[in-house]
Amino acid sequence: ENPTMTTNASTAPSIQLGQRTVGPGQPVYVIAEAGVNHNGNPDTAKQLIEAARYAGADAVKFQAFKADRLVTRHAPAAVYQQQHADAPSQHDLLRRLELPDGALADLADHCRACGLDFLATPFSRSDLDELLDARPAAIKFASPDLVNKPLLEQAAYTGLPLILSTGAARRDEIDQTVGWLGQWHAFDRTAWLHCVSSYPTLPADAQLRRIASLADAYGRPTGYSDHTRQVETGALAVVLGACLIEKHFTLDRAQPGPDHFFSLEPDALADYINMIRTATAMLRSEERRVGKECRSRWA
Numbered sequence: 001e002n003p004t005m006t007t008n009a010s011t012a013p014s015i016q017l018g019q020r021t022v023g024p025g026q027p028v029y030v031i032a033e034a035g036v037n038h039n040g041n042p043d044t045a046k047q048l049i050e051a052a053r054y055a056g057a058d059a060v061k062f063q064a065f066k067a068d069r070l071v072t073r074h075a076p077a078a079v080y081q082q083q084h085a086d087a088p089s090q091h092d093l094l095r096r097l098e099l100p101d102g103a104l105a106d107l108a109d110h111c112r113a114c115g116l117d118f119l120a121t122p123f124s125r126s127d128l129d130e131l132l133d134a135r136p137a138a139i140k141f142a143s144p145d146l147v148n149k150p151l152l153e154q155a156a157y158t159g160l161p162l163i164l165s166t167g168a169a170r171r172d173e174i175d176q177t178v179g180w181l182g183q184w185h186a187f188d189r190t191a192w193l194h195c196v197s198s199y200p201t202l203p204a205d206a207q208l209r210r211i212a213s214l215a216d217a218y219g220r221p222t223g224y225s226d227h228t229r230q231v232e233t234g235a236l237a238v239v240l241g242a243c244l245i246e247k248h249f250t251l252d253r254a255q256p257g258p259d260h261f262f263s264l265e266p267d268a269l270a271d272y273i274n275m276i277r278t279a280t281a282m283l284r285s286e287e288r289r290v291g292k293e294c295r296s297r298w299a
Contacts, residue, residue: 015161015191015221018117018137020058022191022243023221028280029244030234030273031119031140032057033225035259036097037250045099046110047251055270056277059117061140061246064104064127065094093258101130108134119163125154132158140246143168143195146177156186163244165225166214167195178218191244192218195225200262203230212241229262235275239283247272 014023022029032052038045045062052060073091099107104120111118117137122128128151131139138161145151146169155162162181166174181187194210206228215222223244224237234245250263264272 013188013220015189017161017191017244018059020117024241024243026243028238028242028276029059029223030057030276031059031061031244031246032269033061033246033248033263035061035063035248037248037255037257037259037263038062038097038099039255039257040097040099042099042103042106044251045103045107048249049107049110049114049116051251051266051269052249053114053116055249055266056273057116057269059119059137060111061119061121062099062104062107064099064120064122064131065124066098066127069124069126097257104131104134108136122151122155125151128154128158136160138163138191141165143197146173149180152177152180153184156181156184160189162186162190163193164190165193165195165246167197167225174218187220191221191223193223193225193244193246194242196227199227199259200229201227203228203233206233208233208237208240211237215241227262229264231264231268231272232275234272235279238276238279245276 014021014026016022017029020026020029032055034045034048034052038048049060073089076089108118118134119136119138119140120131120134121140121142122131123142123145128139139155139158140163141152141155143165146164146166164177169177178187181190192214194207194214196205196207198205208224211222211224221243223242223246224234225246226233226237227248234242234247237245247269248259248263249269250260250265253260253263253265
């Protein structure tokens with residue numbers, strides 16, 4: 001059964017993200033994933049924040065990394081990255097997409113000025129140190145880092161909420177991470193995202209029923225990190241129990257770059273979020289009742 005329909009909202013697991021309580025029975029928390037769609041330009045990143053506000057998102061998420069710390073100069077770019085970013089190597093690609101030193105704190109301030117939470121994904125302990133200066137509402141982890149024990153441990157002891165994607169992780173790796181987080185007294189500050197690490201994710205590969213499976217297995221607020229190109233996917237994820245949704249967006253999907261082509265432009269992101277809000281409203285109650293409109297019509 002759908003866990004959002006069978007769980008008592010007053011006792012359901014929840015997590016605090018900024019000013020919002022996130023969990024079953026609460027409004028869905030929508031993370032507009034700017035990622036690297038700023039192309040390394042802080043001014044473009046600010047435009048993305050403003051577009052996310054226009055679309056009705058709750059938070060904007062960026063990525064905190066330096067190419068020299070993340071990849072070797074010999075790591076080849078993925079096929080889709082070569083096709084859409086004309087990058088001979090991962091290092092060359094990521095070097096172009098780095099934000100300047102100090103930019104994250106400035107972007108975090110801009111998010112807060114726009115009434116949005118600021119989130120980011122660090123990829124190393126040095127990245128996390130820089131990110132903490134920006135005072136994020138939570139720390140988001142990409143699924144390959146579920147096995148990165150030193151990074152996870154450092155994040156756990158910050159006391160901040162942790163959001164963890166599961167796309168590239170096996171079940172035994174997720175279980176191992178859950179055990180670590182329990183040892184560090186951080187598990188109750190976690191939310192989990194079902195994710196398919198395919199760019200874009202085809203509709204037949206989305207596996208949205210795994211949202212409920214993750215929620216049942218770990219008893220934490222669970223959502224979906226959406227790499228499909230469809231506008232309706234977020235609403236479908238909500239119907240299947242998602243408490244939070246992460247979705248890539250861009251100012252122009254025709255731009256060169258690794259993520260633009262499967263991201264939503266601002267108007268489409270607004271439609272995407274409106275569908276989520278409509279789905280949430282439709283699921284608000286399972287109580288059978290006669291509304292005022294029906295009573296007045298048949299009076």
